[in-house]
Amino acid sequence: MLAAKHPIQWLASVAAVFLMLAPTAQAQSAGEVEFSRGVGFAQAPGESPRTLGKGLPLREGDRLTTSEGASAIIRLQDGTRMTVRPNSELVLQQYQFRENAPDNGFLMQLVRGGLRAVTGVISKNAPNAARIQTSTATIGIRGTDFDARICANDCAPESAAIQQSARPNAVQASAKVTNARGEIFAVNPAGERRRVVDGGSVYPGDVVETSRGGQAILVFRDDSRITLGSQSRFRLDNFVYDDKNAGEGRFLASILRGSVRALTGLIAKSNNRNVGFSTATATIGVRGTGFDVQCTGPCAGEPGDPASGLTLWTWLGAIEVGQGGQTALQVLQAGQGLFIPASGQLQQIDNEPSIDGQRPDNATIPERLFASENVAESSEGLFVFVRDGHIEIASAREILHLGRGEAGFARSGTDCRASGASADGSSGSAPGGSRPCTERPAFIPKFLDFDRIPLPTSRNPLLSIALGESGIRNSNVCK
DSSP states (O other), X not given: OOOOOOHHHHHHHHHHHHHHHHHHHHSOEEEEEEEEESSEEEEOTTSOOEEOOTTOEEETTOEEEEOTTOEEEEEETTSOEEEEOTTOEEEEEEEEOOTTOTTOEEEEEEEESEEEEEOOHHHXXXXXXXXXXXXXXXXXXXXOEEEEEEESSSHHHHHHTOOSOOOBOOOOOSEEEEEEESOEEEEOTTOOEEEEOTTOEEOTTOEEEEOTTOEEEEEETTSOEEEEOTTOEEEEEEEEOOTXXXXXOEEEEEEEEEEEEXXXXXXXXXXXXXXXXXXXXXXXXXXXXXXXXXXXXXXXXXXXXXXXXXXXXXXXXXXXXXXXXXEEEEEEETTOEEEEETTOOOEEEOSOOOOSSOOGGGXXXXXXXXXXXXXXXXXXXXXXXXXXXXXXXXXXXXXXXXXXXXXXXXXXXXXXXXXXXXXXXXXXXXXXXXXXXXXXXXXXXXXXXXXXXXXXXXSOHHHHHHHHHTTOOOTTOOO
């Protein structure tokens, strides 16, 4: 028979067990390793390193490190997947995820190296819930597929070894959202719905919707501006623009519901025949114009009282109103308005109607929404490339928003200035002065565009690595 332990000895044994289990019990389970190659470790504070290998559990607080030539793919509980690049260090500082919980979120620290990420549920459900901190800037993730790389003197040699030419870093978005208030959503032609916040992109075919009390301004690449009021729906049917040939551009949109305040831009100034707005009730042609639209009841395809319908008011230039395929049925000069009720009977308006939302010509618009700069690939700092979604790069002084197909850069150190300000604090640029803290490079860095490290969604990472090391680019990788 085993001798019974003294109560004090028993308590000491129990306490020892709890001390051994305490770090594990307190740390939130974050996910696991799906793939690893080479030497890498995960280490929780106060614990011994654990070798990265398939199936290794990861916890909140873990510090992941990879050596030269090593990489790992991790999968977090919310579906986020990340490839940790060679010579990298990533800390899972905070991670919280419960099914349908309102306070889900994660905060990571990229100490060195880089990662390739396809984010999951957390970043899709809340615009500020997922962040990655670096010594240079913080990456805000908005439901995104992206790469991030901290460069010192290691990135430029990689680009120099790539024979292909660098691609222009062209902004693919037709417009960016600014001055957003309340909830704003965009629905693409495939019916996929996404939350849009300040800096978010709008593409041809998107239907932009505002919630009750919501407002937003869409700023287009040709400097057209559209204010959307509460509970409005606006579809961008077609947008084509080249700043070297604005006259060949095209801007066609449909006002489906609610209030719109429009200020046309360079396309209309160069060739106003290529700009038009349509509603269920009438079409609107422009002549370099600022005008308001209120679309309710029959105009929005909804039942309504006799007072509902289509209201138009011109405050700059002139618009042409057409019905039933007829153009220029009525021309409204600045200070003139028109109301078209369900009966279709045109009614002149002499007094400016009350329209929800700020007039876009009076709004303060962020600078450099679409601007690009010459950024050398030897520059030290944080480089980010977005394959899809929306990334926010926030430095101590400014924020740069990136959409699908865009690359961005945040300068390291303190030798930078806010965009639009000189080194002495005045507006404009100062010759020989410091560079902006964040910039959109004129060309996509080749070390990002032609990265040979497998994406986290790769079905066969070893094959991807072998192809990359052989100089063969995987045609299944979408850039």
